[in-house]
Amino acid sequence: MDWQAFSLTLQLAAWTVLLLLPCAMLIARALAWGRVPMKSGIEALIMLPLVLPPTVLGFYLLVAFSPQSAIGGTIKSIFGSAPVFSFTGILIASLIVNLPFAVQPIQRAFEGIPRNVREAAFVSGLSPWQTMRHIELPLAWPGIVSAIALTFAHTLGEFGVILLIGGSIPGETRVLSIAIYDRVQAFDIAGAGVMSAALLGFSLLSIAIVHTLARRRGTGAHGFQ
Amino acid sequence: MVSSDDGCTALSIECRQDAPIPLDVSISTLAGELLALIGPSGSGKTTVLRSVAGLYKPRHGRISVGGESWLDTDKNIDMSPQQRRVGLVFQDYALFPHLSAVDNVALAMLDADKVTRQRRAEELLARVHLNGLAHRRPSQLSGGERQRVALARALARDPKVLLLDEPFSAVDRMTREPLKQELASLHRALDIPIVLVTHDIEEAQALADRICVLNNGNVMQSGAPDDLRLRPRTVGVARLMGQDNIAAAEVLDATHIRCGSHILEVGSVGDHKAGAKVTVLFPADCISISDVGAELASLTNYLHGRIVEIVATGDFKTLLMDFDGLALRLKVTAREAAQRNLAVDAKIAVALDPEGVHLMRAE
Numbered sequence: 343m344d345w346q347a348f349s350l351t352l353q354l355a356a357w358t359v360l361l362l363l364p365c366a367m368l369i370a371r372a373l374a375w376g377r378v379p380m381k382s383g384i385e386a387l388i389m390l391p392l393v394l395p396p397t398v399l400g401f402y403l404l405v406a407f408s409p410q411s412a413i414g415g416t417i418k419s420i421f422g423s424a425p426v427f428s429f430t431g432i433l434i435a436s437l438i439v440n441l442p443f444a445v446q447p448i449q450r451a452f453e454g455i456p457r458n459v460r461e462a463a464f465v466s467g468l469s470p471w472q473t474m475r476h477i478e479l480p481l482a483w484p485g486i487v488s489a490i491a492l493t494f495a496h497t498l499g500e501f502g503v504i505l506l507i508g509g510s511i512p513g514e515t516r517v518l519s520i521a522i523y524d525r526v527q528a529f530d531i532a533g534a535g536v537m538s539a540a541l542l543g544f545s546l547l548s549i550a551i552v553h554t555l556a557r558r559r560g561t562g563a564h565g566f567q
Numbered sequence: 568m569v570s571s572d573d574g575c576t577a578l579s580i581e582c583r584q585d586a587p588i589p590l591d592v593s594i595s596t597l598a599g600e601l602l603a604l605i606g607p608s609g610s611g612k613t614t615v616l617r618s619v620a621g622l623y624k625p626r627h628g629r630i631s632v633g634g635e636s637w638l639d640t641d642k643n644i645d646m647s648p649q650q651r652r653v654g655l656v657f658q659d660y661a662l663f664p665h666l667s668a669v670d671n672v673a674l675a676m677l678d679a680d681k682v683t684r685q686r687r688a689e690e691l692l693a694r695v696h697l698n699g700l701a702h703r704r705p706s707q708l709s710g711g712e713r714q715r716v717a718l719a720r721a722l723a724r725d726p727k728v729l730l731l732d733e734p735f736s737a738v739d740r741m742t743r744e745p746l747k748q749e750l751a752s753l754h755r756a757l758d759i760p761i762v763l764v765t766h767d768i769e770e771a772q773a774l775a776d777r778i779c780v781l782n783n784g785n786v787m788q789s790g791a792p793d794d795l796r797l798r799p800r801t802v803g804v805a806r807l808m809g810q811d812n813i814a815a816a817e818v819l820d821a822t823h824i825r826c827g828s829h830i831l832e833v834g835s836v837g838d839h840k841a842g843a844k845v846t847v848l849f850p851a852d853c854i855s856i857s858d859v860g861a862e863l864a865s866l867t868n869y870l871h872g873r874i875v876e877i878v879a880t881g882d883f884k885t886l887l888m889d890f891d892g893l894a895l896r897l898k899v900t901a902r903e904a905a906q907r908n909l910a911v912d913a914k915i916a917v918a919l920d921p922e923g924v925h926l927m928r929a930e
Contacts, residue, residue: 456661458657458659458661459661459662459663459664461620461622461648461657461661462655462657462661462662462663462720463663463674464621464622464647464648464649465620465621465622465648465649465651465653465654465655466674466675466720466723466724467649467652467675467676467677467678467724468649468674468675468677469649472677476663476674477663480665481664481665
């Protein structure tokens, strides 16, 4: 068992959820209720990682982030290194790949909140922030939990995009899925098996935890106070 | 508990725009007055209500409550719904589905401390007779109970105006009557203006001090319920007020009209000149069944004819009568119908009170 890869995978998944969730909520809310110009175009763009082969996405990111490119060069001149073959690089890739998994469930959840329920909150004197806190977030909670679950589980298993942009650097970019691939390449079937089982167990566990969370929040008798 | 600072809190609404929904409305009410906005769907009544709540901004408008300006597009005043202090009962109540009844009400008092808002929310629920159901979610309440929660929530902010958007449309007939009676007694207890949007004329007549008829965003007529019922300005208003006894007529002189083969005396022909074609309304108030026999048929305003049809509706029977081509309807109690032996094809005589006959411009 490659504990370093295991810990790196968890870190990647946690950071992805942490950074992506606030962005996804803003995007989802704007798409659900706001008057967004070119709404369907933006929605299609967010959906793109779902249909694009991960290796293709990884290839474009690799090209874009390489120190020779405009983007990569700019980043290198500011931060000292381009985000290829580094944890930052695979984190950025992971954020982009997971965008549809985070935005979609939250957008559907926001769309499910009737407009007049929010209006009732405004008329009841709740500011937009109070409405967000007391009305929108609790009602969208199952969608938010789904987004967390999908993003987390999906990041645990991400492979193609990470391999292309990050390679397999121990402690930096070698996550579990890549470690498994390396073991299989080295004919260490037993080692790959242990790690695969760990990944399977962990995926199941994370899904179970968030589902329980979603159910409890959805039916519990909590008040707003 | 709910009261305004002074006794003269009044609401005045002016909305004007051409698009997207045409509006040309100017209405005002007194404190403690219940104003019913009535009209067909698409007439703009809900838009007017939403404008008062601050959920819709008409292109040109002035809305003020008790001298405080909530909207004045000329002066760039546009208070947010949060600032306006309105109580709004939505058509489908728009309760917060994840909160209990008491929390739905308490959430409207976030500026008060926790203990106060909990206590006040319980008081308000008791006021709408929902004691014991405070901890149920909206999904565990009946339609009538939801409406009460919505009403309690609307009252929670000590509103300066109470707005009701078709509040009875989502409950069944059995529940509607007690709810209406409760609204009537609430209306007596509150000294703030109440605006009721409805398409049900009976509801408006039963509850309103003043009815405003809207059509295509215009005020067709506005006045006391009896004013609209007995003296509608147009045939459209008359029909909306549930009046069926409408016929074409011609003005003969200052006090007489010809209606079919009948020459009838009227209290006044108003501005209509002799020879003018008019539409005449015979409100039920001016029709009385007469015992005068056929020998007095020549008396003015006595009509002799026969009963064509009788429709029974509960304690009442509606008679459809024909007087030599002039069809009139009259609702009588079942008891009166039995006492007078009223039956289909039986002869009948009625007297028309000249003062009650109302003339409108011909359609």
